[in-house]
Amino acid sequence: MTTLTSIKSTESVMQKQNWVEVAKEIGPKFAERAAQHDQEGSFVQENYDEMRQRKLFSARIPLDLGGGGGSHQEMCQAIREIAHHDGSTALSFSMHSHLLAGLVWHYDKGLTPSVEPVLRKIADEELILVSTGSRDWLDGSGTAEKVDGGYKVSGRKFFSSGSSGGDLIMTTAIYDDPKASPTVLHFATSLKGEGVTIVEDWNTMGMRGTGSNSVVLEDVFVPEASISLSRPSGKWMTFFDVISPIAWSLVMSAYLGVAEAARDITIAQVQKKKEDHIVQEIVGEMDTELLCAQTALKGIVDLLGPDFIPSTDSSNLTYRYKTITVKSAIRSVEKAMEAVGGMSFYRQVGLERYFRDIQGARFHPFQERKQYSFSGRIALGLEPIDLRLFVGQILIVVLHIENEF
Secondary structure, three states, X not given: OOOOOOOOOHHHOOOOOOHHHHHHHHHHHHHHHHHHHHHHOOOOHXXXXXXXXXXXXXXXXXXXXXXXXXXXXXXXXXXXXXXXHOHHHHHHHHHHHHHHHHHHHHHHHOOOOOHHHHHHHHHHHOOOEEEOOOOOOOOOOOEEEEEOOEEEEEEEEEEEOOHHHOOEEEEEEEEOOOOOOOXXXXXXXXXXXOOEEEEOOOOOOOOOOOOOEEEEEEEEEEXXXXXXXXXXXXXXXOOHHHHHHHHHHHHHHHHHHHHHHHHHHHHHHOHHHOOOHHHHHHHHHHHHHHHHHHHHHHHHHHHOOOOOOOOHHHHHHHHHHHHHHHHHHHHHHHHHHHHHHHHHHOHHHOHHHHXXXXXXXXXXXXXXXXXXXXXXXXXXXXXXXXXXXXXXXOOOOHHHHHHHO
């Protein structure tokens, strides 16, 4: 277990920066490299290095803990700005950001005192957090064998965004407890530890630079003290009501930024045919869909004001807003392609990359039909979910990380 080796004094507290402006400053460099990373399917390591140097990975941590003091709303906007230049960097960063934001929420509310040294260490070392994909959360994935002092864990973890440049992976394994039902264990482990292998298998249609590789755990020892949560497989936990708006406001900011960038390219490309009434109509439809996406995302962000009380109702609103954001953002980019016409098919225009990148939005949980079921059950007075239907990347934060430090 890693121990905290240094605590920042008040003299070394970071000065508050405008993190959106930082994103605007470094974004053009990301844009220059975006096409190459897309073509190669290579991880955006240079962008991560730049962000680490500018302290973006600790920007959400309060100033008095050595972080950048950025608000949640500010980080959503910063991710959106980065996506204007490179969607892969923005999406990968959003995966780190939602894990960190969950920790900060617990710290701000005074709910988990032990989170303070964790946040200090992340700020001190500018650590990068990695979440794993949809097979891991409600039902869990991988196996855990009980051994002296802890567990040996094995499994393949998919969609580990940012794993190529990350430090800690937050994930699960299933322990076949002879005295109970199958139990999901939550834990954090180092990506550089013994038995951990990153498999470079991220070769996809879009978001090709996110480094969302598989991570293979082979007999990785996880101390008993690092098991932050044990629960029955498939159980809905109340902390999902906390993390849902936190996570999806950040992740969807990346996709909205992609849609906005596609709009900017379109307006520039259609200037020579702007008197065409059909083009005018398509552009108007594009902007209307984009406004729907912007309004829906704002709905999620606004839930997280000072009066936010996690509840089934707030989760229901979050997932309805998320579906609207996804559908409208995708539709707006489709209209962008239609407005530009055949030239949109050329890579040098840049629009087809945004078209491919935006498709990833539809695959994050809850996907459309599952969200409709979730909201419909609530409207009909039923339990919010049929647990058999929902295996999703719901992002559990504090419980994964504390004991790793």
